[in-house]
Amino acid sequence: MTAGGPGPADDAAEPVAGKQPTIKTIAALAGVGVGTVSRVLSGRGYVSPDTRVKVESAVRDLRYRPSAIGRGLKEQRTKNIGLLVADVSNSYYGDFAKGVLAEARHLDRHVVVGSSDDDPGAEREYIELFLEQRVEGIIAFPSRENLAAWREAQEMGVHLVFADRVLEELSVPSVTVDNHDGAYALTEYLIALGHRRIGYLGGPRETTSGREREQGYRDAHGDAGIEVDEELVVPSHFTRRNAFANALRILGAGRLPTALVASNNILGEAALGAVRHLDLTIPDDISLVMFDDVPWATLVSPPITVVTQPARRLGREAARLVVRGAEFTSSVLVRTELVVRSSAAPPRAGD
């Protein structure tokens, strides 16, 4: 730092591979006690300017970095938070993670990430791991299969924040969008265009978000006095293969629906793929709308009408809540927004 540029040799103060200086090393070099070094570093307590300078220069010379492990042991907690998503490569989770990371950095926290691939076993392992790491909190898209594990984590005093869905048995703060509202808006929009046979490619009914969205779809029908054709309502897992097969199933129903609602980005991708596969034209043969405003929604033609979830913002909120150790009552619920583009049109006469 003093000389500017990577000058080859100052003295004998070069750090050696694998041997990191400890606070004791610094104390010795500065000719003071370890307590003093600690005081200088933390800024707590008084040190004479003279001593301070000596310590600081020793710190620089040896490129000393206090060990988070040593500190963590003493303070009985880390500044780490665990983030558990279903699939890091899904851009929705990616956006969410981005929000978490940004806020975490801001709050001087570090994020250990797990990707469970929707496998409850993997989820469980990650919970266990986070607990062993003594993380300060965990942000997760939880599955009910691990209810007991989540409860235990909570009882151990780990701050929990759930995202997207909720486990009703547990009083855990959450960040979610208004799922019912979003699905309702999408469906209502299609109904207003004149559609009466609307397919619904939904998420698993095991999650609250899956159920809420489906209910939104159903309520939009009910409020318009339209009956839902159960053949057109298909819950699906979020794997690409599964989603594609289920999309085909809807499109292969007795009579082709005139419109289709996909309840997240993976399902939307599958729906679009299936539509293409069957050589159908959007919106002439079928209208398509979906949850999540992914980058490709405006790249395809026609651009897709969507309901957006502010994933990044939800991530930021989650990080804030988890660090604060917020109560259940501080849960964040944000509204979705309908973005109308060109993938839906009135059904053809005769349909």
Add this chain to the structure above:
Amino acid sequence: MTAGGPGPADDAAEPVAGKQPTIKTIAALAGVGVGTVSRVLSGRGYVSPDTRVKVESAVRDLRYRPSAIGRGLKEQRTKNIGLLVADVSNSYYGDFAKGVLAEARHLDRHVVVGSSDDDPGAEREYIELFLEQRVEGIIAFPSRENLAAWREAQEMGVHLVFADRVLEELSVPSVTVDNHDGAYALTEYLIALGHRRIGYLGGPRETTSGREREQGYRDAHGDAGIEVDEELVVPSHFTRRNAFANALRILGAGRLPTALVASNNILGEAALGAVRHLDLTIPDDISLVMFDDVPWATLVSPPITVVTQPARRLGREAARLVVRGAEFTSSVLVRTELVVRSSAAPPRAGD
């Protein structure tokens, strides 16, 4: 575990919020010494079956989880590795991260993630943070601005693995694709179709990958005896706004190129957006090919011809290398693969 189901009260053995049992607690409950508990848990050394049972049951009763902090302090290292990407929400990095996480889990490692947004300052902070955390290794997409910091990390004995690009001054193992080859294949393919005015929307020339890809584009021209029109070669940062502006710049050049190569997914997205913005038709008005086989490449019409990078596999390899503490000479270089779809066609007669 014994009773199955979350039975309300066994005894007084319920864990209390915030107070986690330590090895000493277990030892006391089992009526043995802490060393014995440690031996049972680690499986090293002998313990009588009798004692083992007592310890194990105490562990279960108290839901004891050994503290990674305590262990880390003693063993002078953690099982954490740092992963530093430019943008977690970019699906390329997401895929890469997925590979890293999968392999890390397999190797019993945990991953602390940072997202630098291509900001060298943020990158530096993350390096610092990883070092304080005493991570075992770091996987990163490095920027040359932090050469000194990376060197220092290496000197401290932290295992480094670079991805995508390389810092030539440092002898660090890397996982990369054959950048030159990929860009060459893309360009050569266009030339074979008859194109002579091919635009190139590339990455920053500061990175080795940016330079190598551009050189591939140039060499394909050279080998075909075609001169490159410098006006058509535009390096760009990977921000969406920047990329879009640069794409427009190429498409607004003196004479419209008949084809365009985008050197990664963000640039491809921008290129496609710009093409749409100008109301050009692919491939009639212009052919478009790109690096990275993103999900949307087959969702748009016509589907885009790409060169694929096996991001997930690269992530796995990176994790393996970093845990092994591999040498520079174990660097992994994988070939790209040209996937021909329908976004390129011979130029129109007269162009």
Add this chain to the structure above:
DNA sequence: GTGAAAGCGCTAACAC
């Protein structure tokens, strides 16, 4: 104002 020392949870060396 500063040094010495205890103790956080764990492992490993050593004594029994």
Add this chain to the structure above:
DNA sequence: GTGTTAGCGCTTTCAC
């Protein structure tokens, strides 16, 4: 076989 103990790096209390 098993208990005891030292010590990992740090913070903090308590004498001086």
